[in-house]
Amino acid sequence: MNPAPEKIPRGRPRSTTSHQAVLKAVARLLEEQNHDYETLTIEGIAAEASVGKQTIYRWWSTKASVLLEAILTGHVKMHIAEVNDTGDLRADLRQWVQVLRGSLFDAQSVSLARSLVTAAIVEEVNLEDYLTQNDLELTAVPYRRLATEAARGGLRTNTELSATLGALVYPIILRLISGVTPEPEWFDALVDVVVEGVGR
Incomplete structure (x- = not known):
């Protein structure tokens, strides 16, 4: 299963450091501070990541798109156990x-x-x-x-x-x-x- 191609960001090239900071911030908000989709906000993500809101909007159009990338790139994990292989x-x-x-x-x-x-x-x-x-x-x-x-x-x-x-x-x-x-x-x-x- 290969990852889906990443969308080309709008505007200036994305900063790898800021990009990772945003995704890690989403993970902390969900996993450590018990936020869900309804309580998650762009403002909250920006504050947690120490970036401006416009930095986020330059790369993602909605909080939904940020959340999807955070989950589907493994920043937010469900910690699933491996399936044993006994041959059965x-x-x-x-x-x-x-x-x-x-x-x-x-x-x-x-x-x-x-x-x-x-x-x-x-x-x-x-x-x-x-x-x-x-x-x-x-x-x-x-x-x-x-x-x-x-x-x-x-x-x-x-x-x-x-x-x-x-x-x-x-x-x-x-x-x-x-x-x-x-x-x-x-x-x-x-x-x-x-x-x-x-x-x-």
Whole structure:
């Protein structure tokens, strides 16, 4: 999964130092100060990054575009555990989703997921493309395990990995946004449906 091409900034060339300062500021506001999309402001980001508002507007048109870049470039992380590779895809994914259930469904992760979706809607971007073309941990981690399984011949011929990834991850994202933690059996059933669909 290669990152989507970065938009060419308007006006003067962007300062790498200021650019990174803005993205790191967004991460601090979300992760340390418990902001979400609604409470995040350009003024607040600028103050946290020690830059002027016009510096931000020179590169990003809205707070949504700043937020998307911060999340999708890994400055804001969900800290997703890797999927084990024991050679048994079903068992590995079952173990992974249960770890996910225990670590991801907290107030901060719910807020982050909601902020990501809201920002994507505001920017009118294809969220599926962003999730699969950028190194977002929640999609990149299981994608690596699926790709390994495909390479060793463990999936049906011509299995579309992006569709398989979506079938596994998007229901989890939907439940995450809802703020309701499914029962362990729901996660196991989700894995079973996906593996039955693509496994040999």
